[in-house]
Amino acid sequence: MxxxxxxxxxxxxxxxxxxxxxxxxxxxxxxxxxxxxxxxxxxxxxxxxxxxxxxxxxxxxxxxxxxxxxxxxxxxxxxxxxxxxxxxxxxxxxxxxxxxxxxxxxxxxxxxxxxxxxxxxxxxxxxxxxxCERHCGINQYKAINCETCNQTKPTCFGYNCESSEAWETALKGLYKYINDLGSQPQKWAVGLKQLPGFSHCTSTSPDNLNFTSIGKTLSQNWLNMMALKDLEGQVSSLQMLAPSC
Structure with a gap:
């Protein structure tokens, strides 16, 4: 019963x-x-x-x-x-x-x-x-996908780099992540769009990306962040430039 x-x-x-x-x-x-x-x-x-x-x-x-x-x-x-x-x-x-x-x-x-x-x-x-984005460069964290209930590792890219050396390392990490995605075609379309600033990208492989242009755009974002860092409360409202991809 x-x-x-x-x-x-x-x-x-x-x-x-x-x-x-x-x-x-x-x-x-x-x-x-x-x-x-x-x-x-x-x-x-x-x-x-x-x-x-x-x-x-x-x-x-x-x-x-x-x-x-x-x-x-x-x-x-x-x-x-x-x-x-x-x-x-x-x-x-x-x-x-x-x-x-x-x-x-x-x-x-x-x-x-x-x-x-x-x-x-x-x-x-x-x-x-x-x-996740408060870190310098590529970062991940463990999560649950609400649609599938599967475990995931959301990926983000942060600008919180304190030196130009750390920033260069962050960019290299980003390029490596993007190139690694290119070796997994089934993950490319979703993986790239999930990165903040890359949601508009329609590229089908890393070969179609202009990494020089991307690097200049992201570096300008970083420089703007560094310039505003001492002005408390304004960094969060900074409009980030979307890279041309």
Whole structure:
């Protein structure tokens, strides 16, 4: 009987495999969301409220991806994801325990929790990339892809180089990374566009890139950063020049 009930709950909430949604990549997602389903039938939440709440729970993962609206890949460090998941579960637990109960309010409160979750995920994804870019040259960090739930290593390029020697090394590292991508055609189109400043590139191989022009453009960005470094608060608003590629 218990097994049958568990299966019904899981089916009621839709697919629980790695079909994306950020929060769904958390290992506890399936069991936690399945535990909310019985509360929809045991309490009189109000006319038409239960079906609406059920739809929200079933579409939580897919709606999360649509709500993120990011200009960068939806990749988040697992530690950040689990911290956000814990906060979301705590709010949902409180809601379904009836501590926030008010007739007809369930969909509204659910939507509020959902929107807060999207904001936290978006901020964590963007902050992770910004933190990565504060290094000098090519840098990577471990993350989870919100669409596939696979482990990834997002790559970024940072201008935080304190000397011309460090900057030259950073450029060489960038060129090596780009050339290495060229030996993996299946990764080229995605890998190059993921680098900040290279999202517009349509080149099909490193042979089509003008590394001299790229180096001059990026070096101008670095010089501008160095010139503004003493003016606190203005560096973050500097408009970077996109390399001609």
């Amino acid at each position: 218990a097994l049958s009930l568990a299966l019904v709950l899981l089916l009621a909430l839709g697919p629980v495999g790695p079909c994306g949604g950020c929060l769904q990549c958390d290992p506890n997602f399936s069991l936690r969301f399945a535990s909310y389903a019985p509360h929809l039938s045991r309490k009189a939440w109000g006319l038409g409220v239960v079906p609406a709440a059920g739809r929200m729970l079933r579409g939580w993962a897919q709606d999360t991806l649509r709500g993120l609206q990011l200009g960068v890949p939806a990749e988040i460090p697992m530690m950040e994801l689990q911290m956000i998941a814990t906060k979301v579960y705590a709010k949902l637990d409180t809601l379904f325990q009836g501590k926030l109960y008010k007739p007809g309010a369930l969909p509204e409160v659910l939507h509020s929790i959902f929107e807060e979750q999207v904001r936290m995920l978006r901020n964590a994804i963007l902050e992770s990339r910004v933190k």
